[in-house]
Amino acid sequence: MFGRKSFRGGVHPPEHKHLTQNKPIVTLPTPLRVVIPLSQHTGSPCRAIVAVGDEVNEGQKIGESTGFVSAPVHASIAGTVVAVESRPHPVLAFPVPSVVIESKPDATAATAAWTKNIDWRTLTAESIKDKIKEAGIVGMGGAAFPTHVKLSPPPGKTIRALLVNGAECEPYLTTDHRLMLERSDEILEGVLILLKALDIKTAVIGIEKNKTDAADLLREKIRRKEAAGEIAGDESVRVATLKVKYPQGAEKQLIKALLGREVPSGGLPFEVGVVVQNVGTAFAVYEAVVKDKPLIERVVTVSGDAVAEPANVLVRIGTSFRDLLAFAGGVTGSDGAAAAGVEVPGAEAQGVEVSSAKTAGPAEGAAPAEKPRAGYKMIMGGPMMGLAQYTLDAPVIKGTSGFLVLKQGDTKPSVACVKCGACVDRCPAGLMPYQLGNLSERNDFAACAEFNVKDCMECGVCSFVCPSARPLVHLIKYAKLNLAKQKK
């Protein structure tokens, strides 16, 4: 309906990418302390294999995966394990078991070199997958699904194409953009490695039209690799330009845009013969396979209208948001510095989140007795799907693509739904979000199920376009949560 390189519905929110899109990736100095959660991925949590007092090296495995859908975690700095206990987590609303590592301030040789250069062409597909699994690689776009699982299609499913997701449709975020500009060779190597692991010949890199510099650079690099014979004659790696539209980077929408095929409701991309990997994942795969380097750091966009010096930062996993924000100059405004350095009682904030589940206004939910003094919102991820943070003590994890601090002056009060149908028109999943919101508000979860609530990917388009500022995503999450509880 809208041409090949797109999908039904969606919106074009203000991008705000200019804050960081021209800023080269800078490396955060190795932090003195990291908190590494044992659960950073979709799937079963890890089991700690170190104890308090143990000395660990950078890159040493500290958490062993406990199932197939799981990924091990590694020490991101060299130092001493000072605690193995529950700590605040940026995704889960409760503290989760984590390994706390402190480096000695005088340790100068703490940084590992990672200078290996393994010829991956001599490896088998199985050994590549093993290395990816051992390196603890998960989807870097945010969902954090273990990559080796995605590379192992169930028997009977034939994979024909690898789609590499460089859409980066979330506003503010520029990590994938910068990575494509600054690590293009590594990303392309990673794509070729993934092709070998999947034993297929075709890869398509999808990039939104607002990143033509990255698309052009990758096309140029592909031409050079083809000329040098590094891309075999029967292999095809190409770059496709996508319409700038949110949520273009959602897995199923990307497949629809690039191949015109719809993944069946409730199904996985395997079912249409496709595997989707993020460009950041391709880069991590390159590092794991060629340099034997586990996933211990990643690029994070630190941005938002309240951040003093927005930046793209290469950060060790486990670095606290506090350290990250301090590196980006802290928060702007008179009481900004205070906001960045202040403890927030976790338990109280959790209570806030629960209570706001039924109150309409996002801002009102956080005001128990007095109005919040600092109207800041800390978000892990992008503004459309990211998660509001209740404490700066939470760490950067493998799926952290961005950390935003937004001033919350622009919240509008939630009023009754006027059934304008804007959400129905824009929902990329073809749902009726207003209806789901109304039903969820009445606790009619069976009806929510009948209206396909499980097909919602919580992209946030409905809430974004709603003129009545209805908390539709919130209500939908609430319905899903209750349906999951009923199942148990």
Place this chain on the structure above:
Amino acid sequence: MSDRFVISSSPHFLTRGNTAGIMWLVVVALLPTAVAGVIIFGLPAAFVIGVSVATCVATEVLSQLAFKRPVTIKDGSAVVTGLLLAFILPSSTPFWVVIVGGVSAIFLVKQLFGGLGFNIFNPALAARAVLQTSFPVFVNATTRPVHSILSFDAVTAASALNAIKEGTANVHYSLGDLFFGTVPGALGETCKLTLLIGAALLVLFRVVDLRIPLPYIAVAALLSWIFGRDPLEAVLSGGLILGAFFMATDLVTSPATPWGKVVFGAGCGILTIVIRNYGGFPEGVCYSILLMNCAVPLLDKAFRPRVFGTRTSALRKTAAAPKGGSEA
């Protein structure tokens, strides 16, 4: 000293547009027609408009206070209802009839059902139906255009549709008169020029969804032609343009699904022409939209969009499913 961060579900920023903005834009879009109504029908028209808007706003405040709901007159929806109600009354309507209409629209049709967003019927049209049943003499009169704005003597005359209905062949209005509104009728329905300007504004700002008015007007024109009438005259007569662009498109009382909107508009078109030709009234816009308002929940259910990744549309699934149990 502890500090707090704002915690809420994603997404963390929203569009600027809001419901009150939409309502006030509708008010702006209706103003040219209000001015045209006063120019064509004189000061009595201004009086009816003023009484209607004031009654609607006052009723909204009083009922919200009575029901202990937040007072939301700032959202502009009562002003819209007041303007629309005035537009479908003749300028000769006595003030107390207008007041009964305004109270019916806001109290009976809107607030008793739960306020903005919960009413089933278009408040202005439902109020007009109440007046039609209670005081047909006053609201059925169609006032003749005046020669001077300052003229206070409202003289009734046959409208174009009255003439057609009664077979009065000697009363005939040119298309130009119909377009500029210098014909007898309700005070805000005759001037198509200003109505279309307002409609264009709303379409431009995406407040009016053409998927309702276009099928409405197209079906009405086609059916009129089948009934042997001049389709252009049929479209420009009576309240069709006002109804199609400003009444049928009322967000709350029209479908939210894309195909539901199309069928809703087409249904309004069919009913309007059927009533014009076979009904007891010369005009069918009001009742056709009210009847279709009743069908909105069914239409939204029947025309659910196709869920991504499903082959059959939800429509077919619903149709195939056994009746009952769907509200479980």
